Amino acid sequence: MFLYFAANTVYKDNNQVELATKIFLLNKYLHGIDAFYEVELPDFFLFVHPLGTVLGRGNYSNYFIVYQRCNIGSNHDIYPSMGENLIMHPGSAILGNCKVGDNCRLATGSLMLDMDLEANSIYIGNPSNYSIKKSNARPSIWL
Secondary structure (H helix, E strand, O other), X not given: OHHHHHHHHHHHHHOOHHHHHHHHHHHHHHHOEEEOOOOOOOOOEEEOXXXXXXXXXXXXXXXXXXXXXXXXXXXXXXXXXXXXXXXXXXXXXXXXXXEEOOOOEEOOXXXXXXXXXXXXXXXXXXXXXXXXXXXXXXXXXHO
8 A cells, every 4th residue: 555655646746657657566566456656546445455456547435445356447448436435355346337336345256347336235246147235334444
């Protein structure tokens, strides 16, 4: 997380693309996470175990938690928007024209593609076979 913040700050505040790129690549090499310095992550987020995670361009909100092998990315150059208190469990992905409400979770191995998810929901599955469960539980880590 520190290396992401360092690269993002160097890029935004000083426009030092070469240094930001080096810090980004160091983070990718050391920790196996692709969190590009141009991507605007929220002020409050947590990388629990982010090996193999790719956090692409998207609209992130505070209290974002990500585990290993997660992916945020585009489909046909359209990126997702995520609400507050999103938890992405291992191997989950949000791709394309998705709008995820507040207090949502993606189950392990789930793929959301070009769809919306109402607030206080748990998404389980993939575009051809999924279920959505209601959940009012807020992650206790932020309390």
